[in-house]
Amino acid sequence: MKYPIIICDDNKILSKELAQEVDVAIQNMTDENSNYANIDASVAYIANTFEQTVGYVVANDVKNGIYFLDIELSKEAEAKNGVDLAEFIKKQDPNGQIIFVTAYDKYAPLTYRRRIGAIDYINKSQVREEIISRLGETLRNAFDNISNSSKLGIKTLTYKIGRRIQKVNEADIYYIENSLTQHKVRMVTQNGDSEFKGNISQLDKENPFLIKVSQSYLVNPENIDEINPAERLIIFPNKDEIKYSRDKKKVINNILNKYQDISLN
Amino acid sequence: MILISVIPTFLSILADLWIFLKISKIKVKTSGMKILVCIVLILSFIISSQNIMLSNIFEILAYYVLFRNYSDKKLILGSILIFSTNDLLISIISSIFSSLLSEIKFDFEWILDCFLLFLALYLIEKYNKKIRSYLLDKNSIVFLRLLVYIYISVISIVAIYVYLRPKNVSFYSVFTLLIIIQSVFAISMYYEMIAVQRKIDKRNKQKLEIEKQKQLEEYAGYLEKSEDELRAFRHDYRNMLNSLKISAREGNTQEVIDLLDKYTQTNLDSKALLKYKDVNHIHIKSIKSIIISKLTEMYDLNIPYNLECRQVIKKIPDVNEIDLIRIIGITCDNAIEESQLMLEKGLKPEIQIMFYSNSKDEFEYEIRNKIHDKNISASQIQKKGFTTKKNHQGLGLTNIRNIESKYPNMTISHTVEDGWFDFYMMIDAEDDE
Numbered sequence: 193m194k195y196p197i198i199i200c201d202d203n204k205i206l207s208k209e210l211a212q213e214v215d216v217a218i219q220n221m222t223d224e225n226s227n228y229a230n231i232d233a234s235v236a237y238i239a240n241t242f243e244q245t246v247g248y249v250v251a252n253d254v255k256n257g258i259y260f261l262d263i264e265l266s267k268e269a270e271a272k273n274g275v276d277l278a279e280f281i282k283k284q285d286p287n288g289q290i291i292f293v294t295a296y297d298k299y300a301p302l303t304y305r306r307r308i309g310a311i312d313y314i315n316k317s318q319v320r321e322e323i324i325s326r327l328g329e330t331l332r333n334a335f336d337n338i339s340n341s342s343k344l345g346i347k348t349l350t351y352k353i354g355r356r357i358q359k360v361n362e363a364d365i366y367y368i369e370n371s372l373t374q375h376k377v378r379m380v381t382q383n384g385d386s387e388f389k390g391n392i393s394q395l396d397k398e399n400p401f402l403i404k405v406s407q408s409y410l411v412n413p414e415n416i417d418e419i420n421p422a423e424r425l426i427i428f429p430n431k432d433e434i435k436y437s438r439d440k441k442k443v444i445n446n447i448l449n450k451y452q453d454i455s456l457n
Numbered sequence: 458m459i460l461i462s463v464i465p466t467f468l469s470i471l472a473d474l475w476i477f478l479k480i481s482k483i484k485v486k487t488s489g490m491k492i493l494v495c496i497v498l499i500l501s502f503i504i505s506s507q508n509i510m511l512s513n514i515f516e517i518l519a520y521y522v523l524f525r526n527y528s529d530k531k532l533i534l535g536s537i538l539i540f541s542t543n544d545l546l547i548s549i550i551s552s553i554f555s556s557l558l559s560e561i562k563f564d565f566e567w568i569l570d571c572f573l574l575f576l577a578l579y580l581i582e583k584y585n586k587k588i589r590s591y592l593l594d595k596n597s598i599v600f601l602r603l604l605v606y607i608y609i610s611v612i613s614i615v616a617i618y619v620y621l622r623p624k625n626v627s628f629y630s631v632f633t634l635l636i637i638i639q640s641v642f643a644i645s646m647y648y649e650m651i652a653v654q655r656k657i658d659k660r661n662k663q664k665l666e667i668e669k670q671k672q673l674e675e676y677a678g679y680l681e682k683s684e685d686e687l688r689a690f691r692h693d694y695r696n697m698l699n700s701l702k703i704s705a706r707e708g709n710t711q712e713v714i715d716l717l718d719k720y721t722q723t724n725l726d727s728k729a730l731l732k733y734k735d736v737n738h739i740h741i742k743s744i745k746s747i748i749i750s751k752l753t754e755m756y757d758l759n760i761p762y763n764l765e766c767r768q769v770i771k772k773i774p775d776v777n778e779i780d781l782i783r784i785i786g787i788t789c790d791n792a793i794e795e796s797q798l799m800l801e802k803g804l805k806p807e808i809q810i811m812f813y814s815n816s817k818d819e820f821e822y823e824i825r826n827k828i829h830d831k832n833i834s835a836s837q838i839q840k841k842g843f844t845t846k847k848n849h850q851g852l853g854l855t856n857i858r859n860i861e862s863k864y865p866n867m868t869i870s871h872t873v874e875d876g877w878f879d880f881y882m883m884i885d886a887e888d889d890e
Binding site for chain 2 (some may be wrong): 300301302303306307319353371372373374375377383384385386387388389
């Protein structure tokens with residue numbers, strides 16, 4: 193697979209320097225780790241302005257790119273900056289991986305991580321060796337992300353928090369329950385939990401992989417650890433227990449037949 | 458004449474419903490419910506022509522059964538007790554008057570009844586908001602008990618006069634007087650208690666105010682100090698550039714690089730200079746002061762942290778600031794606690810905090826911290842508090858869940874990923890449905 197790398201920094205010297213460092217980091221990676229030995233990644237383009245980058249990405253229809261963007265592309269506050277550029281790129285190349293490059297005092301990883309899905313944040317005022325080792329980490333991450341998302345079979349469930357769209361892997365979901373607050377549901381996944389607006393029957397309709405086991409619970413049968421028919425409990429790997437309703441016995445039996453590794457208690 | 462004597466009873470039953478709905482602010486919407494209410498009204502009318510106490514008790518039970526799921530239970534009970542006490546009081550007062558004026562051969566009892574009833578309605582109209590707030594605030598249970606107490610006192614007075622019809626009036630008058638005095642005493646105790654509590658609340662608020670003041674002073678001190686540092690930096694950098702120029706002219710590149718490295722390490726990244734970075738963008742005083750106090754704590758404990766607030770935040774959505782401060786306080790404390798643990802174990806902690814708001818309808822807060830046990834799950838972190846009450850962390854997260862349930866526009870998520878615990882809160886007041 194090909195991974196075009198694009199760099200955009202308004203400072204010509206710094207952008208060339210960064211391109212060199214990226215090359216070194218890739219070299220180091222392919223030397224050290226045989227998994228990455230036949231990766232085809234190289235710096236495809238060095239841009240110095242918003243327009244140059246947009247032009248290149250559109251003209252060449254770049255896909256699966258890795259983008260190193262300086263946040264402040266111009267001294268003028270009104271001008272388009274790296275964040276605008278990232279937003280544009282995300283539309284053009286949804287699988288693209290964005291890494292912000294900046295000086296330390298503008299360090300704001302959290303702000304951009306959720307908003308643009310920027311995967312990393314590199315501080316360019318570090319010592320060269322440090323930058324290269326950080327580049328190595330983040331590139332590895334980027335390669336993995338791209339190859340994962342292009343692999344078939346990884347399905348995601350999308351939901352909205354406020355105006356923002358969030359994605360979660362179906363395989364990570366344990367269950368979804370009605371929240372204490374009306375019109376909200378709480379989703380519990382392998383990594384944690386989050387609340388969002390929605391309702392159980394709608395989600396049930398839209399997501400056939402989830403099974404409704406009571407008025408207020410949808411479960412992902414793939415992630416059930418244990419079922420206790422005496423107490424009518426479904427137990428998940430995080431030890432969360434939920435109760436299924438009496439009239440769903442049949443559904444539960446179907447699950448037990450289909451997923452033999454669920455232990456019965 | 459019979460018709461006239463029926464009017465006050467009829468009016469009082471309607472008034473009961475009005476008082477109840479006024480105080481509880483319940484609206485009867487479904488037609489089924491309307492029919493049920495009508496049945497209750499008719500039944501209580503029939504019963505009250507037989508026995509006023511019985512109808513009173515019947516009304517209490519019927520209203521409670523009908524409306525128990527409509528609103529807060531205390532509010533329902535309180536509203537019921539108020540109208541039933543009111544009924545009994547009116548009948549007591551009017552019977553006292555009529556017995557006093559029994560010489561006059563004119564049946565004016567119903568006029569008096571109506572007058573008292575309208576007086577009661579006027580009072581309820583005027584004070585219904587106040588009564589409701591008494592029934593819903595933190596002292597609601599005390600207020601409710603007071604109402605129950607008064608109700609029992611009043612109904613026992615009625616019981617004495619209706620059932621015993623005492624011949625020995627003076628003995629019962631003393632008894633009645635005692636009950637009245639006790640009720641007055643109970644009411645004044647209640648007001649005394651409220652007053653004391655208000656005083657305490659005020660004092661706590663003042664304390665908080667002083668604390669806030671202290672934090673802002675600390676922040677002002679920091680700003681002055683960084684002003685000084687900036688001046689020193691300006692001074693230094695002239696000298697530095699001059700020496701660099703000399704080194705460069707002599708072609709001593711290594712020395713130039715070393716000097717530059719040393720310079721960027723020490724001056725620009727100076728931790729003290731970044732102590733309250735971005736705090737100046739937060740214009741909500743209460744949030745500013747809590748975050749200053751937490752950052753100071755992190756700084757003093759030597760925990761690496763970073764605060765981001767890229768936008769200037771002047772207004773936040775309609776959420777109680779105290780609730781927001783509690784959320785921020787609890788999550789920061791959790792992060793600090795975990796980071797301290799990591800420091801003790803010789804690991805490298807880190808805390809990242811973000812505030813974000815693009816409009817006054819939107820507010821985001823996120824805090825992440827590294828965790829020592831990479832295999833712990835988010836639900837385990839949350840569950841901690843349920844098992845060991847002492848544990849600050851879990852307990853806090855339960856509190857947060859309680860706060861969250863108050864606001865339909867607030868969403869919260871907890872995640873554990875790649876060795877970080879991530880708490881994310883978003884308030885989106887704009888209804889997008």
